[in-house]
Amino acid sequence: MTLHQMKIISDIINKTLIYLILSLFGLSMIFPFLWMLSTSLKDPTLIFTSSINLWPSPIIWRNYLEAWNAIPFGRFYVNSTIVAIAVTAGQVVTSSMAAYAFSRLRFPGRDKIFFAYLATMMIPGMVTLIPVFILLKTLNWLDTYKALILPGIFSAYGTFMLRQFFMTLPADLEDAAKIDGCSLWRIYWQIILPLSKPALATLGTFTFLGNWQSFFWPLIVTSSEKMKTLPIGLSYFQDIYTTNWTLLMAASVIVLAPALLIFILNQRFITQGIALTGLKG
Amino acid sequence: MFGKFHSAIIFAGIIAVAAMAGCGKKADSSSQPANPDAVPIRIAFWGAVEEKEIITKTVTDWEKNNPNVKIVLEHIPSGSYTDKVLTEIAGGNPPDIIFCEVNIFVTFFYKDALLDLAPFLAEDKNFDIKDFFPEVVGRFSRDGKILCIPRDTAPFACIYYNKNIFDKFNMPYPKDDWDMNQFLAVSKKLTFDENGKHPDEEGFNEKKIKNYGFWGWTWQNFVYSYGGRVVDDVNKPTKCLLGEQAAIDGVQMFVDLSYKHFVSPKPDSLTNMGMNINQLFTMEKLAMFQSGIWETPNLRKIIGNKFAWDVAMFPKGPGGKRGFGTGGSGYAILKTCKYPKEAWEVVKCLAGSTGQEMLADTGLAQPANRKIAEGKFWAASPKAPLNKKMLNQAVQYVLYDPFHPLWREASDKYIGQQMDLIIHNNIPVKDGLEKIASKINAILEKK
Numbered sequence: 160m161t162l163h164q165m166k167i168i169s170d171i172i173n174k175t176l177i178y179l180i181l182s183l184f185g186l187s188m189i190f191p192f193l194w195m196l197s198t199s200l201k202d203p204t205l206i207f208t209s210s211i212n213l214w215p216s217p218i219i220w221r222n223y224l225e226a227w228n229a230i231p232f233g234r235f236y237v238n239s240t241i242v243a244i245a246v247t248a249g250q251v252v253t254s255s256m257a258a259y260a261f262s263r264l265r266f267p268g269r270d271k272i273f274f275a276y277l278a279t280m281m282i283p284g285m286v287t288l289i290p291v292f293i294l295l296k297t298l299n300w301l302d303t304y305k306a307l308i309l310p311g312i313f314s315a316y317g318t319f320m321l322r323q324f325f326m327t328l329p330a331d332l333e334d335a336a337k338i339d340g341c342s343l344w345r346i347y348w349q350i351i352l353p354l355s356k357p358a359l360a361t362l363g364t365f366t367f368l369g370n371w372q373s374f375f376w377p378l379i380v381t382s383s384e385k386m387k388t389l390p391i392g393l394s395y396f397q398d399i400y401t402t403n404w405t406l407l408m409a410a411s412v413i414v415l416a417p418a419l420l421i422f423i424l425n426q427r428f429i430t431q432g433i434a435l436t437g438l439k440g
Numbered sequence: 441m442f443g444k445f446h447s448a449i450i451f452a453g454i455i456a457v458a459a460m461a462g463c464g465k466k467a468d469s470s471s472q473p474a475n476p477d478a479v480p481i482r483i484a485f486w487g488a489v490e491e492k493e494i495i496t497k498t499v500t501d502w503e504k505n506n507p508n509v510k511i512v513l514e515h516i517p518s519g520s521y522t523d524k525v526l527t528e529i530a531g532g533n534p535p536d537i538i539f540c541e542v543n544i545f546v547t548f549f550y551k552d553a554l555l556d557l558a559p560f561l562a563e564d565k566n567f568d569i570k571d572f573f574p575e576v577v578g579r580f581s582r583d584g585k586i587l588c589i590p591r592d593t594a595p596f597a598c599i600y601y602n603k604n605i606f607d608k609f610n611m612p613y614p615k616d617d618w619d620m621n622q623f624l625a626v627s628k629k630l631t632f633d634e635n636g637k638h639p640d641e642e643g644f645n646e647k648k649i650k651n652y653g654f655w656g657w658t659w660q661n662f663v664y665s666y667g668g669r670v671v672d673d674v675n676k677p678t679k680c681l682l683g684e685q686a687a688i689d690g691v692q693m694f695v696d697l698s699y700k701h702f703v704s705p706k707p708d709s710l711t712n713m714g715m716n717i718n719q720l721f722t723m724e725k726l727a728m729f730q731s732g733i734w735e736t737p738n739l740r741k742i743i744g745n746k747f748a749w750d751v752a753m754f755p756k757g758p759g760g761k762r763g764f765g766t767g768g769s770g771y772a773i774l775k776t777c778k779y780p781k782e783a784w785e786v787v788k789c790l791a792g793s794t795g796q797e798m799l800a801d802t803g804l805a806q807p808a809n810r811k812i813a814e815g816k817f818w819a820a821s822p823k824a825p826l827n828k829k830m831l832n833q834a835v836q837y838v839l840y841d842p843f844h845p846l847w848r849e850a851s852d853k854y855i856g857q858q859m860d861l862i863i864h865n866n867i868p869v870k871d872g873l874e875k876i877a878s879k880i881n882a883i884l885e886k887k
Contacts, residue, residue, distance in 0.1 A: 191648070229489045230489070289527060289531050291526075292527060296532055296533045379528075382482070382512070397519065
């Protein structure tokens with residue numbers, strides 16, 4: 160056996176091992192999702208059996224219909240979509256503008272203001288919960304989209320993350336634009352933003368997912384059925400003492416699907432964004 | 441390429457603006473022509489889908505005959521109920537009527553949030569609180585005030601049993617007056633391993649049990665049946681009695697069911713099987729289990745006609761002693777309510793016969809109103825379990841959790857943690873209970 164052949168063989172062994180380990184990890188990650196999918200299609204009496212059986216037999220499609228009809232899913236879907244998209248769009252716009260100012264513009268007290276803003280991340284949400292609630296009540300905004308959206312569209316975290324990213328962009332690009340007579344607004348719009356797509360996509364995806372799953376805030380500020388969001392709807396399948404597993408899992412699949420789609424579509428950007436900024440949600 | 445990217449951002453921005461513009465109007469949940477002078481009454485409550493429908497139907501029917509009131513229902517998931525309602529109270533946007541479970545009630549009582557309903561009861565000739573089980577009314581009464589009108593009661597007194605399995609072994613069905621010894625003997629006969637051997641027989645393999653005789657979760661019932669108590673006085677707890685011999689004997693019996701008599705699945709083996717008790721029972725791998733009546737709707741649905749089942753009363757302890765932990769719930773009016781008179785009428789409707797009858801019919805909840813509990817929707821109802829009337833007897837033995845502002849917290853923190861060690865047989869029962877007693881006493885001594 161030549162040295163070359165040995166190298167090839169050891170390469171193959173190495174790769175096999177690595178792929179085996181990765182597959183095992185991957186399987187353990189995906190198992191809960193498979194269980195969810197399989198439970199959502201099972202007969203309620205067949206969920207908990209002594210041997211793990213992922214293939215439902217018979218397949219009960221009816222679970223989805225029942226879950227869909229048990230709560231006003233359509234309305235909750237619309238609400239969740241509006242809230243998640245609006246908060247995401249708002250956060251990407253406000254955070255990127257603030258981050259541009261904090262990273263590129265020069266004005267007195269810039270860094271002090273930035274750190275003060277950053278410090279707000281240290282205050283737990285529970286502390287501001289009741290003051291914000293009182294504020295919304297005074298404005299007569301409770302149980303409206305405003306209460307669901309507006310408090311969420313400013314984010315110290317998003318500003319911080321984008322500022323760090325903008326600082327890595329070469330200043331020469333900007334200088335060149337300035338020499339050509341480009342305005343600040345145009346630099347932000349035509350140079351900074353297009354260069355920051357991975358960071359923006361990462362922020363956007365995490366904000367979207369976070370809001371899509373958000374439970375406590377919508378629960379607190381909404382009271383009518385018309386304003387509720389999907390995670391609140393999901394919790395209706397669990398009562399104090401009993402849980403309707405098949406319906407809960409069917410409903411979970413319905414709720415999870417768009418979030419999964421968003422993640423898959425943006426996956427390339429997200430991994431790039433994480434690698435570039437060293438941050439994740 | 442840039443154009444595409446920018447138009448995506450602009451599109452998102454437009455949606456955001458549109459969403460905000462569209463939300464100028466407050467969502468209005470009613471489609472009927474509203475009476476402009478109607479008094480708004482907001483009700484906060486929880487409940488699974490079916491229960492929610494019953495409550496909604498009850499109040500909408502009532503609303504039709506009472507156009508002077510506009511009811512706003514606020515359905516809240518049970519897990520976050522207290523948080524949400526407390527936030528609303530703290531934030532100055534409280535509901536008018538709240539649904540109260542017997543322990544959540546204590547929390548709201550100590551927040552001084554509840555309106556005394558005794559004056560309404562004294563005046564109202566159409567509503568007699570004496571129709572209700574006095575034990576349940578007692579829980580909701582404090583210092584001569586009545587702060588909550590009971591809807592249902594839920595003694596943890598049911599032993600659900602599978603008649604099929606009893607028939608197979610030629611055993612008589614359990615009677616409500618059976619005692620702990622008979623109960624243990626029956627449990628052993630209904631437990632067998634893969635060779636068909638029972639726990640007391642030669643060659644029985646406790647690692648290969650095929651069918652279990654019994655499972656229960658209420659260690660309190662065992663404490664009470666052995667003459668023990670959790671505290672000296674439920675209404676004014678000053679001392680925790682879980683460290684005393686009677687309580688130790690009771691919990692020891694509870695633990696022995698798994699580790700000495702092998703009639704109950706151990707907590708670990710349950711986890712390994714990946715099954716919950718309902719599943720074990722409906723798959724006919726468990727002959728009896730103990731719980732409250734609320735399991736019924738689910739069992740009816742899953743068991744269907746597969747096998748016959750019923751409930752019997754939890755067995756008497758040594759010397760015929762009895763005692764059951766209990767749940768239950770009712771409706772209270774908050775002090776901040778602007779229209780207490782109208783709210784009182786709504787509470788009467790909620791705790792009134794129509795809603796209680798419909799709820800009783802589903803099997804979910806035992807009416808707190810004795811007349812309904814003794815009527816055709818409960819005691820005389822032909823639906824399984826047939827022996828529901830047993831629960832009307834059980835109410836006299838119920839023992840509520842101690843009435844103390846810190847009880848729920850202390851119980852989660854100390855009792856839950858030590859009990860977990862005890863039921864996993866990691867520490868001796870005596871040590872665990874004494875530890876609980878000393879921790880709880882420290883809390884009770886603080887004024």
